[in-house]
Amino acid sequence: MSKSIGMVEFTSISRGIYAVDQMVKTAEVEIVTATTTCPGKYFAIVTGDVASVNNSVEVGEQYAKEYLIDSMVIPSVAPEVFPAIAGGVMPEYMDAVGIVEAFALAPMVVAADSVLKAVNVEPIELRLGNGLGGKSFFTFTGDVAAVTAGIESAKNALMLKGLLVNAEVIPSPSPKVLPSLL
Structure with a gap:
């Protein structure tokens, strides 16, 4: 069975913590991450x-009120998303690296x-x-064609x-730059 994820972003830390408490009390969900972010x-x-995720996110939106920035649900998330959020893993070999940067989470x-x-x-x-x-960013690796298509x-x-x-897209990244990817 594939997992669903829901995300809620708040302008207020205190309201965010309060809303997340309500989210997990009213729906059978697990917290992947709940944290302060800049700024x-x-x-x-x-x-x-x-x-459950849809219900939880709706509750988060209701309790966020004017402190809601954004919310989204991915009904069937790629399982590789979870370890990437948890901190990532440095692959042994990289043919190419893709880096994507965004203004939102x-x-x-x-x-x-x-x-x-x-x-x-x-x-x-x-x-x-x-x-x-x-801001946020996502780094990934594969062959040059796959990384280019991913970008x-x-x-x-x-x-x-x-x-x-x-x-x-960085084809054949220097081994000297690889430690800076994590």
């Missing part, structure tokens, strides 16, 4: 079956999911807001909302 916001991702998760579903690439990291001034998929997902900052 002084709160962001939560929950997972579970589609109905939840839409970047949607973009990363679209990449992982569209092409055969391996996620490195999905960083959401911490130490980034409210196009992510750009298409982010440009719909005008949230793309930049995206790059």
Whole structure:
């Protein structure tokens, strides 16, 4: 059974924590992450079956009130999204690296999911807001053609909302730059 994820972003940290408490009390979901982000916001991702996640996100929206920035649900998320959010893994070999940068958090998760579903690439990291001034980025690796196609998929997902900052493909990355990817 595939997992669903829901994301809610708040302008208020205190309201965010309060709303997330209500989200997990009223729906059978697990917290993937619930944390402060730059600049002084709160962001939560929950997972579970589609109905529970939809219910949880609706509750989050209701309790957020005027502090709601954005919310989204991905009904069947690519399983590789979870380790990328958790901090990433450095692959042993990289033919090419893709980096996508966005002005928002939840839409970047949607973009990363679209990449992982569209092409055969391996996620490195999905960083959401911490130490980034409210921005986010997704790094992934694969062969040059797959990474290039993945970049196009992510750009298409982010440009719909005008949230793309930049995206790059690095063919044959130098071993000296690889440690900076995590």
